[in-house]
Amino acid sequence: xxxxxxxxxxxxxxxxxxxxxxxxxxxxxxxxxxxxxxxxxxxxxxxxxxxxxxxxxxxxxxxxxxxxxxxxxxxxxxxxx
Numbered sequence: 001x002x003x004x005x006x007x008x009x010x011x012x013x014x015x016x017x018x019x020x021x022x023x024x025x026x027x028x029x030x031x032x033x034x035x036x037x038x039x040x041x042x043x044x045x046x047x048x049x050x051x052x053x054x055x056x057x058x059x060x061x062x063x064x065x066x067x068x069x070x071x072x073x074x075x076x077x078x079x080x081x
Contacts, residue, residue, distance in 0.1 A: 001063045003028065003047075004037035009065055010075040012049060012058065022049065046079065056081030 001009075007019035007028075022028055023037040029048040030039055041047070045060045058076040066072050 001041050001065070002037065003030065003035055003039040003041055006041045006060070006063065006075075007047075007049070009072065011069070011072045012047075012056070012076070047076075054081065 003023055004016050004019040007013040007023075008016040013019040013022060020037040023035060023039075026034045027050045028035055030041070030045050032046075032048075041060055041063055043060055043063055046057060047060065048055050048057045050056075057079040058081075059079055060075070061077055062075050064075075066075065
């Protein structure tokens, strides 16, 4: 699954266009490296998103598209933030 789509379906970022802009601006790191919106997210990846001065770090648990909005939290585990 593409990074921008993952950020949207996991509800880490509300809209896919915003996720696309944030990733292309270099404010999203995957496994410590800057990643573009087209990066293919895999299970086990660590994603760090910088919101203002506050970075949020999560670990990808699943890349399956969720069936409902209440299942979205099961796609990742918050490491810090």
